[in-house]
Amino acid sequence: MIRVQTENFNVGIELEELTSDDQNIGAVSCFVGLVRDIAGDKIVNSMTLEHYPAMTEKALLKIEIEAIKRWSLSKTLIIHRYGRLNPGDQIVLVATASAHRNDAIEATEFLIDWLKTKAPFWKREETPDGSFWVESRSSDLAAANRWIKGSM
Amino acid sequence: MIRVQTENFNVGIELEELTSDDQNIGAVSCFVGLVRDIAGDKIVNSMTLEHYPAMTEKALLKIEIEAIKRWSLSKTLIIHRYGRLNPGDQIVLVATASAHRNDAIEATEFLIDWLKTKAPFWKREETPDGSFWVESRSSDLAAANRWIKGSM
Amino acid sequence: MKLLYFAWLREKAGIAYEDVSPPESIATVADLIKWQISRGGVYSEVFSDISIIRIAVNQEYVDFEHPISIGDEIAFFPPMTGG
């Protein structure tokens, strides 16, 4: 399931829904990304996430489908927020449920890696020295490329 | 932090506590293990976890310290239940918080891998054909051994 | 043809979107970028370093040689930084 929203989310409730009504789930893996109050050596007062509404869910769905093809998953969930966020705020939740831990753990890692470089979001950080668009990192690209194997 | 208990735990509350009062946390990774209603081809009616009380927290603490040595972590949490559990019940929670996602993700994976083979818990499954002690898997040992590098 | 700009491309362009009607000779994304630059104004700055520009045509990632046609929605943006 994909959700793109400005509102916060409750991880506990989301994970409960992920595992309810399926007692063949043996493993839930989840990742939460949060706004940090420091980025590099800059103080971050707030962060604004811009996205491409017509494309975002489509791109996330594509990533989710890829995960479902690669691993044996009972459920998957991606929630990504946009708009203005403050340090400590939750940005993104990725969670997967599976019979086996390897599938859940690897799929979660894959989803967050691909999401970072393939979902149309852009972060701007507001700092005491002004606003700056966050630059993409080669390490994020390298992390995403680990999972390439011809498809997508 | 280590907790060994019979009672259930609330993942949402635990993760909130993990990130409260530290706005330099950018990533939370967590894993929840649950009792499945099927193991191999057997129906599982319930599962009983035995442990070695005098040793369990000591062993878990050792694993936790090893994770803190290897990765840059703001917080770590391991909750492991023992006693009688039913399909769908939560068994174990591993969660880590870090400034960066790689540390959180890798440390969580490490913790669950080592915990499976190095913490003194033993599972017995109650099935329609009787009770059976769960045998350790070579795949779990292989997963744990990935992280060996001289220490511990 | 609808052009969309995101993040710092939007700021440099001064607009989030615009409707354009390039001549028929403009057949690919690369052609379109050259044509936009030829129109003058902010576009030479917007497209000054195409190594850090990504494109989607009709909400699908494409490369610079991708064909374009009337009615397409063409988006220009920097490398994504979500998650």
Added chain:
Amino acid sequence: MKLLYFAWLREKAGIAYEDVSPPESIATVADLIKWQISRGGVYSEVFSDISIIRIAVNQEYVDFEHPISIGDEIAFFPPMTGG
């Protein structure tokens, strides 16, 4: 010396723990296991396949050659299956 048994070793032994006083010649865990087997009863069955037995002395994992001494807590159990 306190011996503890867990999981199926506990079931085979029929007890969760016992206090034993082996002679001084019993210097290692391996010695202790042989001595237990020599005492007869269930122990030859408990220790029939030591490849699937793990040991802790004073709550630390050790191997079969680990020395033991008076006052130690020695635990026998199968490979762990937590998590």
